[in-house]
Amino acid sequence: MKRIGIDARLLKSSELIIKKSMAHNSGQCLPISIIAQEAIEYIKDQNLEPENTMIWAIESKLSCNIRLYPQHIKSILENHGQGMEKTHVYSGFLTHLEISLSACYHAYFAYLLGGLIRMTGCRIRPYEVISGETDEVISEATSILESAFLGKKPLDKAVQEVLAKIGMIRHVDDQRPKVALFGDFYVCDNDVMNQGLIHTIEEAGGEVISTPYTDFVKMTLDNVIRRTVSRGEYLRAAQQRLLGSCLKLLEDKYYSLFRKYLGPQKTIKPGKLEKHLAGFNINPYNSGESYDNILKIFHIIENYPGISLFVQANPAFCCPALVTEAMTNEIRNITGIPVVTLTYDGTNDYKNDAIIPYLQGRKIRI
Numbered sequence: 043m044k045r046i047g048i049d050a051r052l053l054k055s056s057e058l059i060i061k062k063s064m065a066h067n068s069g070q071c072l073p074i075s076i077i078a079q080e081a082i083e084y085i086k087d088q089n090l091e092p093e094n095t096m097i098w099a100i101e102s103k104l105s106c107n108i109r110l111y112p113q114h115i116k117s118i119l120e121n122h123g124q125g126m127e128k129t130h131v132y133s134g135f136l137t138h139l140e141i142s143l144s145a146c147y148h149a150y151f152a153y154l155l156g157g158l159i160r161m162t163g164c165r166i167r168p169y170e171v172i173s174g175e176t177d178e179v180i181s182e183a184t185s186i187l188e189s190a191f192l193g194k195k196p197l198d199k200a201v202q203e204v205l206a207k208i209g210m211i212r213h214v215d216d217q218r219p220k221v222a223l224f225g226d227f228y229v230c231d232n233d234v235m236n237q238g239l240i241h242t243i244e245e246a247g248g249e250v251i252s253t254p255y256t257d258f259v260k261m262t263l264d265n266v267i268r269r270t271v272s273r274g275e276y277l278r279a280a281q282q283r284l285l286g287s288c289l290k291l292l293e294d295k296y297y298s299l300f301r302k303y304l305g306p307q308k309t310i311k312p313g314k315l316e317k318h319l320a321g322f323n324i325n326p327y328n329s330g331e332s333y334d335n336i337l338k339i340f341h342i343i344e345n346y347p348g349i350s351l352f353v354q355a356n357p358a359f360c361c362p363a364l365v366t367e368a369m370t371n372e373i374r375n376i377t378g379i380p381v382v383t384l385t386y387d388g389t390n391d392y393k394n395d396a397i398i399p400y401l402q403g404r405k406i407r408i
């Protein structure tokens with residue numbers, strides 16, 4: 043967004059902000075109140091004028107009522123008052139396509155490269171020789187990519203620079219039990235909200251398998267297009283299909299640079315993954331996070347043999363999380379892999395120690 047001239051800022055989170063946000067909550071899933079509180083804190087901290095400030099929120103037809111996010115964030119700001127009621131809330135596409143083609147193109151690569159770097163970090167960090175080196179390199183990588191996305195250097199060069207830095211991290215060749223994360227978007231990749239879940243798993247002796255958003259998009263694209271067609275939005279469905287194919291071509295070029303760490307590019311066949319839905323009584327016209335979780339679980343099993351544990355990470359009051367949690371026995375029975383559910387309730391109460399007994403003394407599954 044900055045590249046195309048928008049003064050875009052990233053909201054900051056903290057344990058304190060999460061706790062304060064609970065004052066706005068009357069039973070909705072926590073991310074809504076947290077985003078609103080983060081915006082309030084940021085506007086105050088940076089002395090912004092609320093009437094000249096707009097919060098970017100997602101427009102989506104996903105079935106967990108994510109569509110209400112913009113409206114509900116606005117009503118939290120109105121209830122809070124003190125000038126914050128003047129803040130605008132923008133309802134934008136995840137693709138950023140309505141802003142511009144260039145914004146869409148770069149947003150996709152931000153998701154792709156962010157996801158690949160996160161995965162590479164999870165692949166190397168448990169085996170690093172100098173503790174903390176991987177995190178330092180990831181932080182440098184983020185700055186390098188940021189300047190490329192701002193147009194200050196070519197993206198190709200920036201990725202090569204990042205990989206050269208990653209290549210310098212000293213690490214040993216070893217194998218730990220693999221732990222795959224699934225669950226809520228907001229929680230899985232939010233180290234503040236999930237109380238440092240990835241580091242806890244690594245300290246307990248595991249290696250984390252994370253999933254980039256771009257893989258998630260590829261897994262669910264067929265479902266999105268099917269439902270778009272069923273609503274009679276044919277032009278939109280054709281755009282979605284075209285966009286998916288174009289981005290895939292561009293993505294291959296960047297993925298190949300990460301192959302050394304992440305192995306061959308994973309093939310995602312949504313049709314094959316969707317065959318597992320019937321076992322959970324899910325209809326191909328359903329959608330939302332519980333649906334996505336099933337696809338994700340079987341994608342992970344097919345592409346990462348030897349998963350020792352699944353961790354389902356959710357915020358409190360999340361409806362699809364409860365539905366998925368109700369399916370965990372079935373997931374365990376069908377896959378033979380244990381599942382631990384962690385629900386973060388916005389308090390200081392530490393949740394992650396529940397996974398430690400599952401990892402201690404666990405042998406590698408081949």
Ligand code: SF4
Nearest residue numbers: 071106108331360361
């Ligand atoms: S998936 Fe859960 S936390 Fe995320 S928006 Fe839906 S209800 Fe809220």
